[in-house]
Structures are given as C-alpha cells and as structure tokens.
Amino acid sequence: MSLIRLQNISRRYQMGAETIHALREVSLEIDRGEYVAIMGPSGSGKSTLMNLVGCLDTPSSGSYELNGVNTSEMDDNQLAGIRNREIGFVFQTFNLLPRANALRNVELPLIYAGLSNEERKTMALDALTQVGLADRIHHKPNELSGGQRQRVAVARALVTNPSIILADEPTGNLDSRTGEEIMALFETLSRKGNTLIVVTHEEEVARHARRILRIRDGLIASDEKTEKKSGVDAVLAVL
Amino acid sequence: MNFFTEVKEGLFIAWDAIRANKLRSILTTLGIVIGVVTVTLMGTAIDGLNRAFLRSVSMLGADVLYLSRTSWFIDSYEEWLKVRDRRDITLAQVRELEKQMTLARAIAPFVDARRPVKYKNRNSSSVVVIGTTEQFQFTSGSVVGQGRFLTAEEADGGRPVCVVGSEVATNLFQQGPALGNKIKVGQQVFEVVGVLEKQGNFLGHFNLDNQVIIPVKQFLGGIWHDPDFEVQVKVIDVKQLEDAKEELRGIMRKIRRVPPGKEDDFAINQQESFISTFNRVAGTIATVGLFITGLSLFVGGIGIMNIMFVSVAERTREIGVRKAIGAKRRTILIQFLIEAASICLLGGVLALAIAWPVTFLIGKFLPATLSLTVAGIALLVSILTGVISGFFPAWRAARMNPVDALRNE
Ligand SMILES: Nc1ncnc2c1ncn2[C@@H]1O[C@H](COP(=O)(O)OP(=O)(O)OP(=O)(O)O)[C@@H](O)[C@H]1O
Numbered sequence A: 001m002s003l004i005r006l007q008n009i010s011r012r013y014q015m016g017a018e019t020i021h022a023l024r025e026v027s028l029e030i031d032r033g034e035y036v037a038i039m040g041p042s043g044s045g046k047s048t049l050m051n052l053v054g055c056l057d058t059p060s061s062g063s064y065e066l067n068g069v070n071t072s073e074m075d076d077n078q079l080a081g082i083r084n085r086e087i088g089f090v091f092q093t094f095n096l097l098p099r100a101n102a103l104r105n106v107e108l109p110l111i112y113a114g115l116s117n118e119e120r121k122t123m124a125l126d127a128l129t130q131v132g133l134a135d136r137i138h139h140k141p142n143e144l145s146g147g148q149r150q151r152v153a154v155a156r157a158l159v160t161n162p163s164i165i166l167a168d169e170p171t172g173n174l175d176s177r178t179g180e181e182i183m184a185l186f187e188t189l190s191r192k193g194n195t196l197i198v199v200t201h202e203e204e205v206a207r208h209a210r211r212i213l214r215i216r217d218g219l220i221a222s223d224e225k226t227e228k229k230s231g232v233d234a235v236l237a238v239l
Numbered sequence B: 001m002n003f004f005t006e007v008k009e010g011l012f013i014a015w016d017a018i019r020a021n022k023l024r025s026i027l028t029t030l031g032i033v034i035g036v037v038t039v040t041l042m043g044t045a046i047d048g049l050n051r052a053f054l055r056s057v058s059m060l061g062a063d064v065l066y067l068s069r070t071s072w073f074i075d076s077y078e079e080w081l082k083v084r085d086r087r088d089i090t091l092a093q094v095r096e097l098e099k100q101m102t103l104a105r106a107i108a109p110f111v112d113a114r115r116p117v118k119y120k121n122r123n124s125s126s127v128v129v130i131g132t133t134e135q136f137q138f139t140s141g142s143v144v145g146q147g148r149f150l151t152a153e154e155a156d157g158g159r160p161v162c163v164v165g166s167e168v169a170t171n172l173f174q175q176g177p178a179l180g181n182k183i184k185v186g187q188q189v190f191e192v193v194g195v196l197e198k199q200g201n202f203l204g205h206f207n208l209d210n211q212v213i214i215p216v217k218q219f220l221g222g223i224w225h226d227p228d229f230e231v232q233v234k235v236i237d238v239k240q241l242e243d244a245k246e247e248l249r250g251i252m253r254k255i256r257r258v259p260p261g262k263e264d265d266f267a268i269n270q271q272e273s274f275i276s277t278f279n280r281v282a283g284t285i286a287t288v289g290l291f292i293t294g295l296s297l298f299v300g301g302i303g304i305m306n307i308m309f310v311s312v313a314e315r316t317r318e319i320g321v322r323k324a325i326g327a328k329r330r331t332i333l334i335q336f337l338i339e340a341a342s343i344c345l346l347g348g349v350l351a352l353a354i355a356w357p358v359t360f361l362i363g364k365f366l367p368a369t370l371s372l373t374v375a376g377i378a379l380l381v382s383i384l385t386g387v388i389s390g391f392f393p394a395w396r397a398a399r400m401n402p403v404d405a406l407r408n409e
C-alpha cells in the first residue's frame, strides 16, 4: 500500500472571472521511505501540490489517501491532527517563532500533541542533536546563522517522527555550501528510513533524491528514478 | 492537547507577546485602567452611599414604629385621594394609646413646624420646631450634649423650656454658652435647658441638628392649636416589632372607632419601608451611574479589540506556522483570547492600585472602602472585557487558512 495516493487531484483558484488551474487532474503514488524531488518552473504548481500532500490545503476535486485514510472527508480539527502527527514541514523562510529559543521551537509540535514537559524536552533535545545543534538549544533564531535556523526547522519537522517530511525550497534562502549541508542532513534522514519530498529549482539539490517529478502547468510532465548518486558520501564528509 | 495545557500555553504566549510589545500593551491597557477605575470608584461610592444611609437610619433605631394619618410613601394620586380626608391624630388619642399599649418602651407624640428663631439680634430664619414629650429622647435616640432633656412635668405643663440642636446652638450663641439663655421661637420665649449632640446631616428627614424641641403643650398653645400628630412608638424588644405593630393597630382602631371590616384610617410606618424606597432610588442611581461609567470601560474594550486585530494581523505568519504544525482552531482561539484577557487583567490590577488610594479620599465624605467584593468584581469585569473584545479578532485568527497565513509577508 502506498503511503501517499493522489487520484485526479485538481486545485483551482477563482480570481474574479478567471479560473486559475494550479493543478490539473494529478495522480501520484509515493511509497514509504522514498526520497522525491519536485521540480518545475515558477508558478507550475509545486507548492500547491506540497500543500495538498501536507493537508494544509484541500483539493477542488479528486481524492487523497494518506496511510490508507481518505483525507477529503476530514474536518479542520482532524486535518490539524494529521499535520501534527504525520507531517513535518520545512519552509524556504524557516518560519521559526522569533521570540522562542531553538528548544522551544522544536518543542512546539509536541506541545500541540499534548506531551508532558519532560517527554517534550527529551525528544526536542534528541531532534536537535540529530541536526547537530545540541550546543545551541538556548539560542533564539536571530542568534543563529541561516543554516542553523534551517536545521532547527528540520529538527522541528522530524521531532514528532512523522510519516513524511515536506520541504518547500529548503535551500532557497541559503548559500550553496550551507544548502549542501542541509541536503546532506536530508540524505541522512532518508537513510534512516524517513519519507522525504523536497521542492526545488536547483538540479544540484534534486540530484540527491531517488526520484524526480517534473511539473509543468499543473501537470506531471515526467516522473523518473535517478541512479544512486555516488557523490553522497563525499557530501556527508563535509558535515 | 487538553484545555488545561492550552490555557497554560496561552498564558505563556500572552506574557511573551505583552513583554515583546511593552509600550503598546501599556497604552492599550490605559483604556481598560480608566474604565475599571471609574467603575470601581462608582461602585465604591454607591456602596458608601448605602452605608451612610443605613447608618443614619439606624441612629433612630430599627425598633421604632411611626404612627401617622397617612403612609410616608404615597405612590399615586388615587392613593392620595383615598387618604386625604382621614381624621387627624389628636393628642387625646395619643394619651389613650399610652395607657393601653403594653409592648412599648416609649411613646412620643410628635408635631413639627418651621419657625424663625431669635436670640438677641441673632436670627435663624427657618428652624424646625418640634412639639413633643420627654419620651422623644428615647424614641428619637437623641443624645444630650449639654444640660438635660425635657422632663415629664415640663412636657405636660407650662414651663417654657426648650432643647436645641447643635446647629441652632452654634448659629445663635456661636462660641458662647447656650444653657440658661432665653430664645424667641415664633412669638414665644423659651429658656434653653439642653443642647443635643451633633448628629450629622445625611438625610434631612432625620436631622435633629437644626431643630428646637419644645413641650407639646407649648407647641399647641403658641404655634398650632389642633395639629395632626405623628406618634413614635419604641418597642421593648425589636424581635416583638411585628406583635407591637399588631397591638398598636388594634388599639388605634378601637380608639379611632374604625368599624370591623373597614380598612385602617391611619398608617404605621417603619424604617423598612423607608429603606425599601431608598433602595429603589439607590438602585436607579446605581444603574445609571454604572451605565455611564461602563461606557468608559466599553471604550477601553474597543481599544483592546483594535489592538488585538493588529496583533493578529502582525502574527499571521506565526498563526500559519502554528497551524501547519498541528494547532487546532480552538488552540489559536484560546491563545488570543487569553492574550486579550491578560492585557485586561493587567489593566484591572493597575486600576485597583489606583482606585484604592482614591477610595480613601471618598472615605472622607462617605463611609466607603474598597471592598473585596468590588475588587473581585473589577477583576472579573476586566477579564470579561478582554474575552469579549478579544473574541472577534481571536476568531478571525482561528479561522485563518494556513496556506494564506504562511504566504503572508
Ligand atoms: N491563493 C491563490 N490564489 C490565486 N492563485 C493562486 C493562489 N495560490 C497559488 N495560485 C496560483 O497557482 C499557480 C501555482 O502556484 P504555486 O505556488 O503552486 O507555484 P510554484 O510552482 O510553487 O511556484 P514557485 O516556484 O514560484 O514557488 C500559480 O499560477 C499561482 O499564481
């Protein structure tokens, strides 16, 4: 059974008299443990697809099954629960809470999950250790570099041990070296068995993935598996 | 996430947000502070007014029945028409009553008129002259400061003596001694044998400071030949007030020959009815006063609503992030409600800190203190203001679409 199963998903926006077709009848399956890159020109519908997969948005038509559960019939609260348990988001602009330190930012999803203070602290610390920031837990976002901020965001995404980690242009605001660090981190997560979906403009970044989806005008233009990249270990050595 | 953790988390976030926008929070709070201060002071003043009234009333004792031709309170023209032809209560009737009443400690006939009072070249143009007996000292609860009260013989007979209220004494004699002086009341001359202690003047009805008490016989002789009397009946035991009232009623019906089945042609008043009327008036004052001061609280509430809208707009991104990682609508709603309520609660606490010393100032005029109840209500009202005015902005935040919120720059 596929982890993600989209069937004839469309997403339309009504702008006055004009209807914008951000996605047109997209069907797609992604299995557990896959590492998928989504590429395509600006405005092609990549973010729209991510938002639908992440249950932030609901399709205009079509059905979406996550873990065998149909999400089309869920209400707002149930979707919030799914996002909390099943999905980890990483954004281009990090989206950390500015006044909270790294530890608290990572704790946040666990607070919404209703975990006790001790459980939260242990898990958040563990996630921050995984991204190599165990010594920065009391720093606020403005006391961290861009790459460190994004690593805090990654820690926040994986702290709940979600089924999927979704990243929308995670390296978009980083220089190429820092971007490579984040991609190496994703590589490690993928090896540990996490399911990853990464939206990107850069071929370099996409090459880390095992599968590349290319989107054009709201349609999947191509869907190909990549050979295992040999340079991965070299990248890991950078860390 | 359960409600308790939601509230705890909400408090944490609220405190954080308030601290992050110190100046803005203080300015917003100002509206609430002013609102709560005015409401609290109004409440305190009304409370003080009530107490001052009760204190004045109880000076006369709650154990006195006031028999008169008509009720103190005539509510309608119809009622007035019904009672206006009733026969007067005469001194003879009072004498008869004195003989028969068993549950009374003191019975005093009472009649009054306004007359100018003169001492040498000093003048008091409008003094209340009371004609009564020595019993009045007990029924009225007045305390003699200098000299003595009227004696039974004086009340009954001819000696022209009088007891004056403290205000009359100061007006006529200023710093000089009052006792032994002869004053002119109307056309008669009276010797001052006593001066009453100052009673204070909260309600004119009970004020004995601007009065001259003369023997009832003198009153009948010199001021008014056949007046309508009021009779003050002080009962032996306040617990028997109702029994005494029934006894008084029975005796008066007999004395005034009211046929069985017909209603009384007199009225027995009690302070209770006076109190209930006062309560009605005070209630109106309180409603109007609190309404007007409540308006300022309302304005403060609008300020809170405004700033909460700003806060929600500013933190659209944050709301988007919170929703993306699993915050439910309710969680966001509670978060912003608590933030609004916290700002208001802060305002309420500040307001109490301001209102407290001000009540001391009020305390100079009225027996007012900032009671724990008023303080509690003030805090409750401020929290409520926060919740009510914060609801609409919080609701907007809770309903935000996460995708749009995240896209917000
Ligand atoms: N809220 C919206 N209202 C109207 N149109 C929208 C909205 N969101 C997206 N669109 C439109 O849908 C199409 C797809 O947008 P989307 O954000 O998915 O593009 P993208 O592939 O992520 O582009 P980019 O690489 O620039 O991020 C665009 O044409 C966009 O204008």
Ligand SMILES: [Mg+2]
Residues within 6 Å of the ligand: A046, A047, A048, A168
């Ligand atoms: Mg995009």
